[in-house]
Amino acid sequence: MSTAVRPLQKSFDALAKSHNEAATPTLMAALSVGSGPVFDGALAALCTRRNKAGHLAVLRYWPAMSAAQKQVVEKGRPRMGGALREALLEGDDQLFAAARDFVEASGDFDLIPTLVMVAEQPHNERSRVAIDLTMNLVDQLCTWIAEHREPVIGRDPETIRYCVLESLERSVERFREHQRAELLEAFVVLAGPHSTSLVSILDNPLHPCYKSVVHTLTTSLNPNVLQLLLAMLATKDAPQIVRTVASKRTDRQFAELLLEMPLDPKCMPQKRNLSKIKSFACLESHELICTEFLPAQQAAAVKLVAASGGHDDHKLDLIEVVLRHGALEGRIAAAGALGHIMGQRASKLVLQALDDADGAVQTLAVRQLRERRIPGTMSRLIQLVDSPNDDVSAAAREALSEFSFDNYTSRFDVLDEEARRAMGKRVAKVDHTAVDRLKQDLANPIRRTRLRALEMGTAMNVLPLVADALIERLQDEDHLVRVAAAEALQYCKASDVRNALVTAAGADKSIAVQNAAKNSLRSLGTDSRTAAAALAPKPVLAGKGDE
Amino acid sequence: MNAVNLLSTLPMTLAEIGDNFPTSGKRLDWKDLWAYGVVALVAGIVALIVVQLRNRNDMSQRCDNPWKLFRELCLVHNLDRANQRLLVQVTRARGFEQPAQVFLNPASFEPMGLPPSLRDKAEQLAKLRSLLF
Numbered sequence: 001m002s003t004a005v006r007p008l009q010k011s012f013d014a015l016a017k018s019h020n021e022a023a024t025p026t027l028m029a030a031l032s033v034g035s036g037p038v039f040d041g042a043l044a045a046l047c048t049r050r051n052k053a054g055h056l057a058v059l060r061y062w063p064a065m066s067a068a069q070k071q072v073v074e075k076g077r078p079r080m081g082g083a084l085r086e087a088l089l090e091g092d093d094q095l096f097a098a099a100r101d102f103v104e105a106s107g108d109f110d111l112i113p114t115l116v117m118v119a120e121q122p123h124n125e126r127s128r129v130a131i132d133l134t135m136n137l138v139d140q141l142c143t144w145i146a147e148h149r150e151p152v153i154g155r156d157p158e159t160i161r162y163c164v165l166e167s168l169e170r171s172v173e174r175f176r177e178h179q180r181a182e183l184l185e186a187f188v189v190l191a192g193p194h195s196t197s198l199v200s201i202l203d204n205p206l207h208p209c210y211k212s213v214v215h216t217l218t219t220s221l222n223p224n225v226l227q228l229l230l231a232m233l234a235t236k237d238a239p240q241i242v243r244t245v246a247s248k249r250t251d252r253q254f255a256e257l258l259l260e261m262p263l264d265p266k267c268m269p270q271k272r273n274l275s276k277i278k279s280f281a282c283l284e285s286h287e288l289i290c291t292e293f294l295p296a297q298q299a300a301a302v303k304l305v306a307a308s309g310g311h312d313d314h315k316l317d318l319i320e321v322v323l324r325h326g327a328l329e330g331r332i333a334a335a336g337a338l339g340h341i342m343g344q345r346a347s348k349l350v351l352q353a354l355d356d357a358d359g360a361v362q363t364l365a366v367r368q369l370r371e372r373r374i375p376g377t378m379s380r381l382i383q384l385v386d387s388p389n390d391d392v393s394a395a396a397r398e399a400l401s402e403f404s405f406d407n408y409t410s411r412f413d414v415l416d417e418e419a420r421r422a423m424g425k426r427v428a429k430v431d432h433t434a435v436d437r438l439k440q441d442l443a444n445p446i447r448r449t450r451l452r453a454l455e456m457g458t459a460m461n462v463l464p465l466v467a468d469a470l471i472e473r474l475q476d477e478d479h480l481v482r483v484a485a486a487e488a489l490q491y492c493k494a495s496d497v498r499n500a501l502v503t504a505a506g507a508d509k510s511i512a513v514q515n516a517a518k519n520s521l522r523s524l525g526t527d528s529r530t531a532a533a534a535l536a537p538k539p540v541l542a543g544k545g546d547e
Numbered sequence: 548m549n550a551v552n553l554l555s556t557l558p559m560t561l562a563e564i565g566d567n568f569p570t571s572g573k574r575l576d577w578k579d580l581w582a583y584g585v586v587a588l589v590a591g592i593v594a595l596i597v598v599q600l601r602n603r604n605d606m607s608q609r610c611d612n613p614w615k616l617f618r619e620l621c622l623v624h625n626l627d628r629a630n631q632r633l634l635v636q637v638t639r640a641r642g643f644e645q646p647a648q649v650f651l652n653p654a655s656f657e658p659m660g661l662p663p664s665l666r667d668k669a670e671q672l673a674k675l676r677s678l679l680f
Contacts, residue, residue: 007624008680011650014623021611026645030652038651 016045047076055083062098113167202239255282259300286321298330306337335364359389424460467492490520
């Protein structure tokens with residue numbers, strides 16, 4: 001079978017490559033068989049040849065072709081431009097339909113100028129088809145560009161965009177004559193946010209295309225138009241009308257894309273444009289935001305409204321609703337957004353956020369407490385240090401950072417007794433390194449530091465926590481330190497404390513230390529003699545072992 | 548008037564140049580050159596035929612010649628004179644608009660519809676068909 005096909009294929013190869021124009025009518029005649037290897041071979045050979053008549057003949061058979069045959073024809077697309085143009089502009093209905101299907105299947109962007117010409121013709125069936133086809137191709141191109149995808153036709157999408165845009169720009173110039181809003185939409189979609197032509201239209205209300213372009217931006221549900229609108233919000237020279245349209249649109253599609261828009265704090269044009277928008281109509285219903293939108297969208301809505309130039313009360317309305325009824329993500333965003341708004345109402349909402357069920361929301365609220373100078377903040381923060389949520393506790397400690405051990409140490413000498421106790425208790429609570437630091441100071445080689453550490457421990461009321469360090473101080477070389485340690489141990493109730501005090505009371509070479517130890521033992525409810533007796537080794541009874 | 552006289556006598560004057568040189572032979576007349584002319588004419592005709600033949604078999608030249616395409620396909624399939632003649636007969640019998648259509652139409656080799664002179668060559672036709680398809 002294969003040997004039988006080979007000579008025929010040789011004929012087709014020769015006819016495809018022949019410089020003799022008679023090959024085209026020969027191959028066209030072969031198409032009349034309608035199917036089989038002769039038809040397939042003639043089809044392929046005609047597509048290989050550069051001959052408009054041959055390509056038109058192929059197009060006539062397009063509706064009846066199989067998928068494989070259509071694929072063969074699509075491969076010849078780069079050579080078929082002339083025939084396709086003629087079919088679209090002057091072809092009969094059959095040819096026009098075939099050319100339309102072919103362009104749709106192959107994505108021939110080179111034909112867009114022709115399609116635009118057909119689309120600009122007075123209203124008829126063909127212009128409608130050409131418009132739809134142009135829009136489809138433009139959408140396809142936009143998808144490729146957005147996905148940074150190399151199209152199958154092997155050309156850079158940006159290059160195609162440049163060529164297509166050129167013909168659409170010419171069409172925009174002729175808009176007064178053809179009044180095809182769809183072609184304007186195609187132009188708007190492809191032009192992109194930085195197009196000077198588009199910006200100049202939008203900046204000039206007297207431009208013939210102004211109304212139509214604005215209408216497109218306001219009503220089109222084409223995702224590419226919506227993307228353009230949002231992209232323009234991030235451009236430096238975004239026309240006023242773009243901000244107006246963005247603030248007025250209420251459709252769900254736009255709202256969802258708006259809430260997907262990344263808010264970049266470093267993008268100054270976006271920040272400036274958003275700050276010029278007073279409100280977003282699609283986010284006006286705060287209750288709907290909590291019920292209809294996903295948690296991430298709720299958060300985005302709060303952030304967007306917070307970034308807008310609306311009145312603080314308006315922002316607080318949304319924040320209040322979201323804090324009360326929103327999902328966790330939304331509440332976190334709401335608590336974060338409060339940080340940029342000062343005033344009594346915002347402070348009230350911060351306190352409301354403190355009672356939120358989730359730690360993340362509480363944490364954000366805790367971080368704002370100090371700067372707001374809300375009465376009772378200090379005691380609330382002290383309470384929050386004990387929060388079971390580690391983040392909340394850490395945030396409270398951070399807010400109370402002045403109650404650090406270092407700060408306390410540096411100021412200890414200038415504080416009076418009462419202030420030492422008040423601050424000491426807070427430091428012990430807020431700075432979780434305080435006890436360890438105190439132990440380090442108790443072991444410090446400088447006598448003065450050791451003595452001050454003993455005083456600080458008393459003022460901070462953490463002596464039981466450093467009992468082991470105090471017991472060690474009973475062996476200190478300095479008798480004043482030993483005295484102070486013995487005195488301090490009266491507040492420690494551990495059993496080894498009594499033993500250490502008894503030893504000090506009986507064995508320390510300093511009378512003052514002995515007395516201090518005895519006093520402490522007394523305070524602990526133990527007499528030194530009794531304790532010493534209890535500690536003394538019991539005499540072994542003579543003869544007990546003999547019994 | 549003098550100028551006209553001068554122009555009418557100029558060819559004669561030019562012809563006489565060199566008449567009196569010692570080595571100059573007999574003066575040539577137009578009648579003496581006819582043999583050269585014939586040779587040149589023959590050479591021209593031969594050259595023209597050669598060029599025509601070359602063009603006829605040069606398949607790389609752009610043209611629109613159905614029979615040349617037929618010959619091109621004969622060359623592609625290495626058909627001998629006998630087969631080429633047979634193929635021409637089939638083409639004519641079938642009345643194809645384009646002679647090369649016979650290379651793409653296996654049905655044209657079926658004896659049915661062919662003139663009796665070709666029907667007798669059914670075996671040759673079958674061989675030719677197997678060569679082309």
